[in-house]
Amino acid sequence: MEFRVTARRAQPDTADAPLLVLALTSGATLTPALTAVDAALGGALKRSLDRKDFRGSRDETLFLAGGAKGPQRVLLIGLGKPASIPTALKRAASVASRQARKAGVTSLAWFADDQSDVALEAVAVGLTMGFWEYTTTRSAPPEDERRAPLESAQMLVSDETAANAAIQRGTSIGDGINLARQLGMLPGNICTPDHLADTAREIAKRRGMTATILGRAEMKVEKMGSFLAVAQGTPQDPKLIILEHKKGPAGSKPVVLIGKGLCFDSGGISIKPAQGMEYMKFDMCGAAGVLGAMDAIGALNLPINVVGLVGSTTNMPSGEAMNPGDVVQSQLGKFIEIVNTDAEGRLVLADVLSYARRYDPAAVIDAATLTGACVVALGHAASGVFGNDQALIDEVLAAGKSSGDTGWQLPLFDDYKDLILTDAADIKNTGGRAAGAISAAMFLKEFAETFPWVHLDIAGTAYSETDLGFIPKGPTGVPVSLFVDFVRGRAH
Numbered sequence: 001m002e003f004r005v006t007a008r009r010a011q012p013d014t015a016d017a018p019l020l021v022l023a024l025t026s027g028a029t030l031t032p033a034l035t036a037v038d039a040a041l042g043g044a045l046k047r048s049l050d051r052k053d054f055r056g057s058r059d060e061t062l063f064l065a066g067g068a069k070g071p072q073r074v075l076l077i078g079l080g081k082p083a084s085i086p087t088a089l090k091r092a093a094s095v096a097s098r099q100a101r102k103a104g105v106t107s108l109a110w111f112a113d114d115q116s117d118v119a120l121e122a123v124a125v126g127l128t129m130g131f132w133e134y135t136t137t138r139s140a141p142p143e144d145e146r147r148a149p150l151e152s153a154q155m156l157v158s159d160e161t162a163a164n165a166a167i168q169r170g171t172s173i174g175d176g177i178n179l180a181r182q183l184g185m186l187p188g189n190i191c192t193p194d195h196l197a198d199t200a201r202e203i204a205k206r207r208g209m210t211a212t213i214l215g216r217a218e219m220k221v222e223k224m225g226s227f228l229a230v231a232q233g234t235p236q237d238p239k240l241i242i243l244e245h246k247k248g249p250a251g252s253k254p255v256v257l258i259g260k261g262l263c264f265d266s267g268g269i270s271i272k273p274a275q276g277m278e279y280m281k282f283d284m285c286g287a288a289g290v291l292g293a294m295d296a297i298g299a300l301n302l303p304i305n306v307v308g309l310v311g312s313t314t315n316m317p318s319g320e321a322m323n324p325g326d327v328v329q330s331q332l333g334k335f336i337e338i339v340n341t342d343a344e345g346r347l348v349l350a351d352v353l354s355y356a357r358r359y360d361p362a363a364v365i366d367a368a369t370l371t372g373a374c375v376v377a378l379g380h381a382a383s384g385v386f387g388n389d390q391a392l393i394d395e396v397l398a399a400g401k402s403s404g405d406t407g408w409q410l411p412l413f414d415d416y417k418d419l420i421l422t423d424a425a426d427i428k429n430t431g432g433r434a435a436g437a438i439s440a441a442m443f444l445k446e447f448a449e450t451f452p453w454v455h456l457d458i459a460g461t462a463y464s465e466t467d468l469g470f471i472p473k474g475p476t477g478v479p480v481s482l483f484v485d486f487v488r489g490r491a492h
């Protein structure tokens, strides 16, 4: 169902709305607009603050009953003491629309004093995110337990036309994030490499892009021995998906976004333990991030050339599967010893990075749920950021900051190269337990020598094993916002 976010010229105290949402920082005092709401509520707002029933701390919520006129209910949502206002607003808006949806409210009105473009956009992203719910493989609850669906949100503003442009940008980004989350949540038997390819074709059609799909046969012609080694054990046709958004000056070098698209990673012959293996359906979240970002970039009609590349397959044990000790030759000609078949993402990305050379890219950013070691190093609060060009790394870190998809840089010192040296080939695909996220990135670096490149290890940030309040258990949509902010920064 379509969820609509629009601007509405109205005051929060008199707006006739089933639910009014007010976002407040911790220790907030009543502004004139809030004083008017307080009067409409017979003083309930001020009393809640005075009694500290509501303190405005991050993610805190409190429902208040409305007065005789104006909003029928009020939801207070806390922003805490935010370091970044837009990020806090996005998060709060997502909590609010999730709550409204759960409460069975069909429409909500959002009000905050900050009506700057960035604030309005961030709120629209958050409201759109909170609306998303995974239902594809779940039966609807019985009729008498069903809640009315949340259908729309109005953002109360003083200037509708100015606000609507920012709101539309926000919903485009929110839709891209939700597309990535939907793809992530779909099980591996539905979200196959074929399904990702079909999704790319739909995006291309919807956004006036071109989609090109290579299968096993075409990749053999391309001599992608590294990617194909991973795909060797699966009966499903692997896909290299290419989406091209050509809205920049003709001939200007494109930004290339690359995603790891392992629709299921069993580990292959180096099979993973059964415990938690179901989470490896999320091993395509990098790919989902690229597709979601491309969809948003198309919707925003950004004047820039962008290429999205997705390497998609599954990693399965079988009689045909690659074995530890095998040596394969990548498209670049480098020989790779496969020491552990569970280090498959870097094998796929090696050939996708090599494929990117033909675009003579201005910058290449890959996103991959690449290593458990990155989760050990950084947990779930930041993606690992690695690269071969400090200016580009800084630009990506800045996009991470502005978008809320936080990244943290880890080093790629030459000394780490020793970790992936072997007697049997030019390099091997694992470097042991120490610095596992770094040795994986060092491996990728071997295939990114001819362009500025950044690698995002999103193993800890692409999905959550617990409900985070602003996001339910499951895929987070990282790094769609980072990609979009980066590309926007380059599109001037």
Ligand code: BES
Pocket (backbone or CB within 6 Å): 265, 267, 283, 340, 342, 343, 344, 345, 369, 370, 371, 372, 373, 375, 430, 431, 432, 436, 459, 460
């Ligand atoms: N997809 C996994 C990494 C992963 C682990 C993502 C946990 C999300 C959560 C990747 O293909 C993998 O298996 N990596 C191995 C590398 C090792 C064999 C060198 C790992 O991290 O254990």
Ligand code: MN
Pocket (backbone or CB within 6 Å): 265, 267, 315, 341, 342, 343, 344, 345
């Ligand atoms: Mn693996």
Ligand code: ZN
Pocket (backbone or CB within 6 Å): 262, 265, 283, 342, 344, 345, 369, 370
């Ligand atoms: Zn994997």
